[in-house]
Amino acid sequence: MSDTNLKRIVIEPVTRVEGHGKVSLLLDEKNNIKQARLHIVEFRGFERFIVGRPYWEVPVLVQRLCGICPVSHHLAAAKAMDIIAGVDELTPTAEKMRRLMHYGQMFQSHALHFFHLCSPDLLFGFDADPAIRNVIGVAQKFPELAVQGVMMRKYGQEIIKVTAGKKIHGTGAIPGGINKNLSIAERDALLKDIDQMVDWSVAVVKIAKDYTLDNVELAKTFGTFDSNHLGFVREDGAMDLYHGNLRAVDKDGNKIFDQVDYKNYLDYIVEEVKDWSYMKFPFIKSIGPENGWYRVGPLSRVNICDFIDTPLAEKERKEFMAITNGKPNNMTLAYHWTRMIEILHSIEKIKELLNDPDLQGTDLVKKGKRRAEAVGLIEAPRGTLFHHYKVDENDQVTMANLIVSTTNNNTPMNTAVQKVAEQHLSGKPEITEGLLNHIEVAIRAYDPCLSCATHAMGKMPLIVSLFDHKGDLIDKKAKE
Amino acid sequence: MAKPKIATASLAGCFGCHMSVLDIDERILKLIELVDFDKSPIDDIKKFTGRCLVGLIEGGCANEENVHNLKYFRENCDILISVGDCAINGGLPAMRNNIPLKECLDEAYLNGPTVYNPSGKIPSDKEIPLCLDRVYPCHEVVKMDYHLPGCPPSADTIWEALVALLNNKPLDLPYELIKYD
Numbered sequence: 162m163s164d165t166n167l168k169r170i171v172i173e174p175v176t177r178v179e180g181h182g183k184v185s186l187l188l189d190e191k192n193n194i195k196q197a198r199l200h201i202v203e204f205r206g207f208e209r210f211i212v213g214r215p216y217w218e219v220p221v222l223v224q225r226l227c228g229i230c231p232v233s234h235h236l237a238a239a240k241a242m243d244i245i246a247g248v249d250e251l252t253p254t255a256e257k258m259r260r261l262m263h264y265g266q267m268f269q270s271h272a273l274h275f276f277h278l279c280s281p282d283l284l285f286g287f288d289a290d291p292a293i294r295n296v297i298g299v300a301q302k303f304p305e306l307a308v309q310g311v312m313m314r315k316y317g318q319e320i321i322k323v324t325a326g327k328k329i330h331g332t333g334a335i336p337g338g339i340n341k342n343l344s345i346a347e348r349d350a351l352l353k354d355i356d357q358m359v360d361w362s363v364a365v366v367k368i369a370k371d372y373t374l375d376n377v378e379l380a381k382t383f384g385t386f387d388s389n390h391l392g393f394v395r396e397d398g399a400m401d402l403y404h405g406n407l408r409a410v411d412k413d414g415n416k417i418f419d420q421v422d423y424k425n426y427l428d429y430i431v432e433e434v435k436d437w438s439y440m441k442f443p444f445i446k447s448i449g450p451e452n453g454w455y456r457v458g459p460l461s462r463v464n465i466c467d468f469i470d471t472p473l474a475e476k477e478r479k480e481f482m483a484i485t486n487g488k489p490n491n492m493t494l495a496y497h498w499t500r501m502i503e504i505l506h507s508i509e510k511i512k513e514l515l516n517d518p519d520l521q522g523t524d525l526v527k528k529g530k531r532r533a534e535a536v537g538l539i540e541a542p543r544g545t546l547f548h549h550y551k552v553d554e555n556d557q558v559t560m561a562n563l564i565v566s567t568t569n570n571n572t573p574m575n576t577a578v579q580k581v582a583e584q585h586l587s588g589k590p591e592i593t594e595g596l597l598n599h600i601e602v603a604i605r606a607y608d609p610c611l612s613c614a615t616h617a618m619g620k621m622p623l624i625v626s627l628f629d630h631k632g633d634l635i636d637k638k639a640k641e
Numbered sequence: 642m643a644k645p646k647i648a649t650a651s652l653a654g655c656f657g658c659h660m661s662v663l664d665i666d667e668r669i670l671k672l673i674e675l676v677d678f679d680k681s682p683i684d685d686i687k688k689f690t691g692r693c694l695v696g697l698i699e700g701g702c703a704n705e706e707n708v709h710n711l712k713y714f715r716e717n718c719d720i721l722i723s724v725g726d727c728a729i730n731g732g733l734p735a736m737r738n739n740i741p742l743k744e745c746l747d748e749a750y751l752n753g754p755t756v757y758n759p760s761g762k763i764p765s766d767k768e769i770p771l772c773l774d775r776v777y778p779c780h781e782v783v784k785m786d787y788h789l790p791g792c793p794p795s796a797d798t799i800w801e802a803l804v805a806l807l808n809n810k811p812l813d814l815p816y817e818l819i820k821y822d
Contacts, residue, residue, distance in 0.1 A: 228657020273660075330792055441756070
């Protein structure tokens, strides 16, 4: 298709998401959408520059993929490095400290997304004035809600701090275990506010639920499409965000595969390369690139699990599944509701863990016989996160393959962008800011962490720029 | 009198420094009484609406878009601050600086264990920006006025720096806030 007669609109940067992305829209002379794409415009190159590093460094190093969910990368890498270190099962203290860290991460990240990034769309409307359509606007108009959001996120960050050493880029998990336990003083400080956090979590599920139900006609269509769903579940089918086996279902809930040991992920998942994004497009191998793509994250996890093992979240899950008669829910906007079900589940898990005396145990690290290759997976806030490493006899990493949560959602986000562009922009005489924000609302539902997703090496058409000591550009050469 | 404006940007970083800004927690309510936010990923202001007193820059420069954005900030902000190690010295992304490009390219798009690429094409669309030969610290591209070290700098460091600048006081932070962690 030649785009010479087409009009180009670019949303750049995509805001109120974590990271760097842009949307390009091509419209014909009647403003009909010809093409709508989400481009990932950054690359950083982690998979390559990890090579050569000592394996014990990796759980700390890969956190820098992401400042929003560093814990997820930290733990996925640590799980892989446990295997490299020859440890199949951690001590109860180590396993539970890591779980506490992970649920703290889930709690803060979901709070961040809901209150700081997406609530302005839900509270003020998708085409509200951009001057107020942000967390500051929320703080001014709904101060109580804003404070609640800030305090919930803070609580999650405090949990990360006491388990990982600091709030962002901590060092808690090490191959074979953990480097600290939870002191009684730390535990008691967290227990002081736990009931308040549970109450606020129940309240915020209600906000997300009421929003969806009040706007159910919109939710049924807004960026909505059928898809497969992927994630992992415990052996008994329960939601488990820290560890489990892979399960994939189709749009109707039929299982594509189930209880797959994730170390065999190469038999199931591949990633397609397209020339217009640095982010690859994963799909299920047996189905193929056309129809094998899938969604991950809160919506998929609630869709695929058989039950949630904490009572308040399970009650909410049942209510959620009832609106689609137990079948998977394929509404993009339903991500928000399920994300809040997970926030409730996470705080219930945190409460359970804080009351567990194993966290004061002193047996922190195990050792075993060194191995050469390992896969570590975790359910990060945004979905299933794959880390795969090979390590040589000199303890140096020789191969790293990362499929981050947001990469798994690449085709779904593009499908949502295309859908919303067709539904809301196509044929309009004027494309307003508010209309363009509709596209961002659809992207935001996935809580994309474009920061993580930029890890992959892109093609690097080279620009060499030469600067003088004052920082002035004196020469620039580009090479395709 | 109108409140001073603040803008923030994430170049080649991980958003951890922005997270650390949010870690000022309830003080954020105080901050928004003191300042207006202009261009920032936390709001939907995509182009500067006016002159800003302070620009906070996270991340170094890894592609032409980062350079363009950084210059745009320099033009529109009175005080520009490198926040965190990536802005100050390229940080972890600068680990790519001594890796041959072809190796990286082949690994990610041709040889990686999950790659499906029957056409053997590598991303090259005009919508995705050209990369720099290496990752540059911000002060090699434009003049930076202050540097707040750390990966990320703590919330207290960021808070104290902002409060001092907003009150027109010298930026004299105690050692524990500026030590490299």
